[in-house]
Amino acid sequence: MYVVVNAGMSADGKLSDRTRSQVALSCEDDFERVDRLRAETDAILVGVGTVLADDPSLTVKDDRLRAEEGNPVRVVLDSSARTPVDASVLDGEAETVVAVTDETSGDSLDAPRERTTVVELPGDDGRVDLHALLDELSRRGVEHLMVEGGGETIASFLSAGVVDEVRVYVAPVFVGGRESPTLVDGEGFVEYVEATVNEVKPLGEGVVLRYIIE
């Protein structure tokens, strides 16, 4: 499976500010780039922290693109089934997979939800084992996965060694704050993840960077 991490961040690497609520760091042109990427991918994944903070839809916004390509499958990493039953990702607009661990119960999500599947996967230190998740998604026909965040999720994917590319829009703004989520949170890596810069492209007032992970 080909895994692309995509996010919009500030010049100091933040995904949001100290409120941890949804902040539009991408410019209009970048949101259009993200929409095209969503349309090209088979599945979009976020952690439940992003669902709780942003209540995202994770759908393709452009009508023509959506008509041509359809919406990708939405995937939520949710170790302990915290996805609210009224979350937008459970609105039936696209298929949704909520990945819980077999250490906890997905019962709280058992209320029937149109086009929603709860999959129980092995836990890895209280979190969904990402190798097991990628195997499960492959079985469901996913060949291209887009990981949108947040910082804990991106750190887990990089740590597991399953990321092929990181694409990031860097907005010309400094957000600051030690509590503000960053592109890569988690505990920090003992062995740094190395990457090669593949593309540097000005877009709007910012720049899109594309890294290939070695």
Ligand SMILES: NC(=O)C1=CN([C@@H]2O[C@H](COP(=O)(O)OP(=O)(O)OC[C@H]3O[C@@H](n4cnc5c(N)ncnc54)[C@H](O)[C@@H]3O)[C@@H](O)[C@H]2O)C=CC1
């Ligand atoms: N600017 C951007 O492009 C984006 C910004 N964000 C921002 O990021 C913040 C949310 O990020 P985080 O708090 O880091 O939460 P997150 O969205 O990364 O979710 C982390 C949670 O996912 C669950 N989880 C289950 N298995 C996991 C695994 N293997 N690895 C990691 N997590 C796993 C855990 O409950 C964990 O607490 C919000 O402020 C949101 O607005 C989120 C996505 C994109």
Ligand SMILES: Nc1nc(O)c(N)c(N[C@@H]2O[C@H](COP(=O)(O)O)[C@@H](O)[C@H]2O)n1
């Ligand atoms: N690429 C990008 N740039 C930003 O500035 C952002 N704030 C985000 N956020 C991501 O998009 C999700 C919202 O999606 P919907 O519009 O509701 O479909 C949000 O939850 C983040 O994953 N991305």
